[in-house]
Amino acid sequence: MATNWQQLRAELPQLVEQSRVIAEEGEVATYIPGLANSPKDALGISIFDIKGERITIGDCGIGFTMQSISKVFSLLLALMDSGEERVFEKVGMEPTGDDFNSMLKLELVDPGKPFNPFINAGAIVIASLIAGETPAVKSARMLDFIRKLAKDNSIGWNEDVYSSERDTANRNRSLAYFLVDNGILEEDVEETLEVYFRQCAIQVSCANLAQMGLLLANNGFDTETGEQVIPRHFVQIVKSFMVTCGMYNASGEFAIQVGIPAKSGVSGGILAIVPGQMGIGVVGPALNNKGNSVAGVHLLARLSEQYDWSMF
Ligand code: GLN
Numbered sequence: 001m002a003t004n005w006q007q008l009r010a011e012l013p014q015l016v017e018q019s020r021v022i023a024e025e026g027e028v029a030t031y032i033p034g035l036a037n038s039p040k041d042a043l044g045i046s047i048f049d050i051k052g053e054r055i056t057i058g059d060c061g062i063g064f065t066m067q068s069i070s071k072v073f074s075l076l077l078a079l080m081d082s083g084e085e086r087v088f089e090k091v092g093m094e095p096t097g098d099d100f101n102s103m104l105k106l107e108l109v110d111p112g113k114p115f116n117p118f119i120n121a122g123a124i125v126i127a128s129l130i131a132g133e134t135p136a137v138k139s140a141r142m143l144d145f146i147r148k149l150a151k152d153n154s155i156g157w158n159e160d161v162y163s164s165e166r167d168t169a170n171r172n173r174s175l176a177y178f179l180v181d182n183g184i185l186e187e188d189v190e191e192t193l194e195v196y197f198r199q200c201a202i203q204v205s206c207a208n209l210a211q212m213g214l215l216l217a218n219n220g221f222d223t224e225t226g227e228q229v230i231p232r233h234f235v236q237i238v239k240s241f242m243v244t245c246g247m248y249n250a251s252g253e254f255a256i257q258v259g260i261p262a263k264s265g266v267s268g269g270i271l272a273i274v275p276g277q278m279g280i281g282v283v284g285p286a287l288n289n290k291g292n293s294v295a296g297v298h299l300l301a302r303l304s305e306q307y308d309w310s311m312f
Contacts, residue, residue, distance in 0.1 A: 003277065003307045005053045011306070016043055016058045019284075019299035026286030026294035029266040033168060034161035038064070038268060038285035043295045046210035046281045050218055060206040064283050065161045066146075067265030068100065068291075069209065070199040071123040072216075072238050072246075077145050078117075078129035079234045087129060090184055091115075091122040093241075100248045100291055101171050103178060112182030118245040118263070121175045127195040128187040135191045139198040149215055149229065150208040161267075162201035169193065200265075206281035209271045213279025216261075239273065243311075247297075250290040257301045259310025268293040272300060274309050 020043040030036040044058035066073075078087055096115045098104055106112045106121055114122035132138035147155050176193055179185035185192060215222060216239060220230035242261035247254040254262060262272040268285030270293055284295035304310055 003049070003274075003309075005049065005055075008047070008307065009055060012045070012055060012057055015299060015302050015306075016045060019043060019295045019302065020058075021295075022298045023284055023286040023295040026288050028268070028285045029287055029291070031168070032161065032165045032266070034158070034164035035065070035267055035285075040286045041295075042268075043284040043299065044206050044282070045299060046206035047278055048207075048210040048214045048280075049278045050214065050223065050276070054210075056207050056210075059283065062283060063158070063203045063205055064267040064269050064285070065158050065200060065265070066202045066204055066269065067200045067267045068118065068120075068123070069263050069265040069269050069271050070142075070146075070202060071118050071126070072242065072263045072271065073146060073149065073212070074123060074126050074130060074142060074199050075117045075238055075241070076230055076234055077142060078126045079237065080230070081131040082129040084234075084237070087117070087126070090125045090129065091117045095245045095249070095251060097249050101175070103171075103175060106175070106178050106182060111184070112178070113184050114179070116241060116245045118241055119248075120172055121179060124172065124176050124192060124196050125179060125185055127199065128185055128192045130195060135194040135198075138195045142195070142199050143202060146202055146204070146208075146212070149212045150204065151211055152208055155202060155204060155208060157198060157201045158203040159201070161203075162197055165197045165200065166193070169197065172196070204269070204281075206269075206283055209269060209281025210279045213271050213273045213281065215279070217273045217275055217277060217279050239275065242273070247292050248290050250288075250292055254292075254297065255312070258297070258304045259312045260300075260304065261311075262300070264292040264296075266291050268296065270296045270300065275311065
């Protein structure tokens with residue numbers, strides 16, 4: 001059912017304010033020092049429709065780092081650079097039920113291959129499959145890809161968040177060494193982590209996410225330019241992962257409450273897609289215990305219910 005934009009424009013301000021209150025129940029991520037000062041009760045949303053309707057409301061002026069949302073796009077780039085066969089030699093296609101930075105299954109399951117590309121272990125391997133001679137070249141290609149999809153050449157890295165994550169990432173470093181030992185990661189640990197931390201530190205706005213989401217909602221085809229920017233099959237792959245693993249070990253609950261492909265990050269961002277209809281970007285830095293924006297998830301659940309967005 002097509003969304004009634006007149007009604008959406010009228011109701012959205014109130015829905016945002018009602019969800020903002022829920023932010024109190026969450027906490028801003030502090031394990032990356034550069035994220036610790038994010039505004040806890042901020043909430044903003046951008047919705048871009050395929051027919052050209054756009055709305056941006058709430059605290060959308062704040063820039064935030066992509067964090068795990070970048071995993072959607074590094075997977076796309078790795079698929080385009082290295083091909084599907086190589087990618088799935090290195091990562092699986094299944095949810096884990098564990099925390100996003102869990103080490104558990106790398107030791108429990110033979111051959112110690114990450115279950116999917118959206119947990120940290122999987123995304124670290126995926127970073128190694130992006131083409132480029134050096135980490136700087138790979139990172140620059142990733143940034144260019146994001147700029148192209150978001151149609152915004154001013155997008156850059158947040159250097160403070162980047163260096164604070166790099167300097168404190170004991171857990172991700174352990175995951176990477178484990179992956180080398182398991183024969184899964186074949187590149188240098190520090191070089192691979194540099195690419196991974198840089199992709200996580202790309203700073204965007206809600207509107208940037210909505211624009212990128214719109215392209216995914218339209219199966220990689222840009223209606224403005226008539227260009228198939230990303231092969232349709234690769235978009236289908238990432239949308240499937242967004243449904244099954246996009247909200248980490250709360251993906252099942254999110255599928256029931258919201259019912260659309262989405263990917264969250266610990267900065268409080270959420271990229272969501274109403275397939276065939278719209279791209280959505282949300283920011284709300286206070287997180288629940290699964291690492292997802294509390295107010296952001298609440299707002300998406302309200303919207304999905306109100307406007308019948310669930311795919312199921
Ligand atoms: N950079 C973060 C990390 O590796 C990304 C995790 C996330 O957003 N859930 O821990």
